[in-house]
Amino acid sequence: QQQVKQSPQSLIVQKGGISIINCAYENTAFDYFPWYQQFPGKGPALLIAIRPDVSEKKEGRFTISFNKSAKQFSLHIMDSQPGDSATYFCAASGNYQLIWGAGTKLIIKP
Amino acid sequence: EAQVTQNPRYLITVTGKKLTVTCSQNMNHEYMSWYRQDPGLGLRQIYYSMNVEVTDKGDVPEGYKVSRKEKRNFPLILESPSPNQTSLYFCASSFGTGRDTEAFFGQGTRLTVV
Numbered sequence: 001q002q003q004v005k006q007s008p009q010s011l012i013v014q015k016g017g018i019s020i021i022n023c024a025y026e027n028t029a030f031d032y033f034p035w036y037q038q039f040p041g042k043g044p045a046l047l048i049a050i051r052p053d054v055s056e057k058k059e060g061r062f063t064i065s066f067n068k069s070a071k072q073f074s075l076h077i078m079d080s081q082p083g084d085s086a087t088y089f090c091a092a093s094g095n096y097q098l099i100w101g102a103g104t105k106l107i108i109k110p
Numbered sequence: 111e112a113q114v115t116q117n118p119r120y121l122i123t124v125t126g127k128k129l130t131v132t133c134s135q136n137m138n139h140e141y142m143s144w145y146r147q148d149p150g151l152g153l154r155q156i157y158y159s160m161n162v163e164v165t166d167k168g169d170v171p172e173g174y175k176v177s178r179k180e181k182r183n184f185p186l187i188l189e190s191p192s193p194n195q196t197s198l199y200f201c202a203s204s205f206g207t208g209r210d211t212e213a214f215f216g217q218g219t220r221l222t223v224v
Contacts, residue, residue: 006152009150031208031209032208032209032210032211034212036213041217041218042217042218043114043200043202043215043216043217043218044153044200044213044215045214045215046212046213049210051209051210089152089153093207093208093209093211094208096160096206096207096208097207098207098211098213100152100153100154100155101152102150102151102152103152103153
């Protein structure tokens with residue numbers, strides 16, 4: 001079964017610190033790797049995404065790092081803020097499927 | 111406003127009483143899907159539909175039914191709900207599942223089966 005393994009399950013970071021969430025995939029046919037952000041009481045929403053032909057993508061304080069050979073990608077949140085507290089999901093897309101990681105609950109302490 | 115609308119937002123029901131959760135999108139998306147979200151298990155796909163009259167099972171389809179008679183609507187039907195179907199449910203839509211495709215989610219339906 002195709003899987004996307006996400007870690008850690010939960011993460012506590014001090015305000016201003018760097019939050020790092022990791023994901024690993026198995027299927028080399030995946031060609032699109034989005035991250036979704038979910039606030040309590042809301043549905044997930046697309047945060048940032050990357051294609052496997054680039055190693056890094058940055059949007060503001062959010063950066064995806066992608067390692068194709070290791071089949072791993074990660075989300076880095078720089079200067080983490082209390083408003084970033086949410087659940088984050090990685091996903092991998094390909095072969096008409098979108099496979100989700102299990103999610104990471106991120107808490108930013110003021 | 112582009113959106114996915116689910117109803118109801120909250121539902122408490124008894125074991126065995128049939129229920130339907132509605133989902134409607136106004137973005138003319140072909141692809142729609144239902145997920146359930148449980149602590150520690152992330153988002154698990156129940157059913158998906160690639161277009162009108164085309165539906166297929168996801169990872170956890172047992173106990174659920176869906177239909178896609180119109181492009182905009184994709185209701186989730188629980189014909190005989192059981193307590194293990196207590197969960198948070200999300201409907202999502204997109205133009206597909208390929209590269210650069212963004213999935214839009216509804217607000218969620220919190221279902222409790224007693």
